[in-house]
Amino acid sequence: xxxxxxxxxxxxxxxxxxxxxxxxxxxxxxxxxxxxxxxxxxxxxxxxxxxxxxxxxxxxxxxxxxxxxxxxxxxxxxxxxxxxxxxxxxxxxxxxxxxxxxxxxxxxxxxxxxxxxxxxxxxxxxxxxxxxxxxxxxxxxxxxxxxxxxxxxxxxxxxxxxxxxxxxxxxxxxxxxxxxxxxxxxxxxxxxxxxxxxxxxxxxxxxxxxxxxxxxxxxxxxxxxxxxxxxxxxxxxxxxxxxxxxxxx
Numbered sequence: 001x002x003x004x005x006x007x008x009x010x011x012x013x014x015x016x017x018x019x020x021x022x023x024x025x026x027x028x029x030x031x032x033x034x035x036x037x038x039x040x041x042x043x044x045x046x047x048x049x050x051x052x053x054x055x056x057x058x059x060x061x062x063x064x065x066x067x068x069x070x071x072x073x074x075x076x077x078x079x080x081x082x083x084x085x086x087x088x089x090x091x092x093x094x095x096x097x098x099x100x101x102x103x104x105x106x107x108x109x110x111x112x113x114x115x116x117x118x119x120x121x122x123x124x125x126x127x128x129x130x131x132x133x134x135x136x137x138x139x140x141x142x143x144x145x146x147x148x149x150x151x152x153x154x155x156x157x158x159x160x161x162x163x164x165x166x167x168x169x170x171x172x173x174x175x176x177x178x179x180x181x182x183x184x185x186x187x188x189x190x191x192x193x194x195x196x197x198x199x200x201x202x203x204x205x206x207x208x209x210x211x212x213x214x215x216x217x218x219x220x221x222x223x224x225x226x227x228x229x230x231x232x233x234x235x236x237x238x239x240x241x242x243x244x245x246x247x248x249x
Contacts, residue, residue: 042154
């Protein structure tokens, strides 16, 4: 496959074949199954290619212990785990998140709180759980995309005068592989990427978070522009997936 990129009105032509035959700006196939659990008010089984995650949203009428008891605002917190069989070799089981899992669950929580009015939520806590059943890259970004759907379903079970959800939110990974900007990297591309970036955006097109790193490489302003352009395209498509899923019984 010959890839022709246009960056800053100049073209960059390369020969590169993605292992799954996708175009450089193409998402992996996304499958969403809502109401996956009967025991949770919001639950979604979501997959992108081989990456599969169970996202659930539960609601407690109690506030976290660190919040004032008379607070009129609520809170949302997230937990993220990779199940032992989600990777090969096996991921060790642990009751406590490691440094990576802690970083990811904080990202998930920040992303969802960015589109949630905590005052309208009222004095209660939303618990988001993201359990990776199979990992093949993009687990943190897919967790955010799926958890948003679970959050919407959970909040709709509350008798609130006004919805506390202000906007949609979705996330995707991008990176530079073999000098080519790529969208939605699986593991084999992620480990080979010269530059790795995760984008979180709202439905109105505002950024929540940009995480970009040069892996034994540096990157230019034009590289950033190319990655942001790819990421925005992918997130718009994921927002469309969310809308379609939420309108499906």
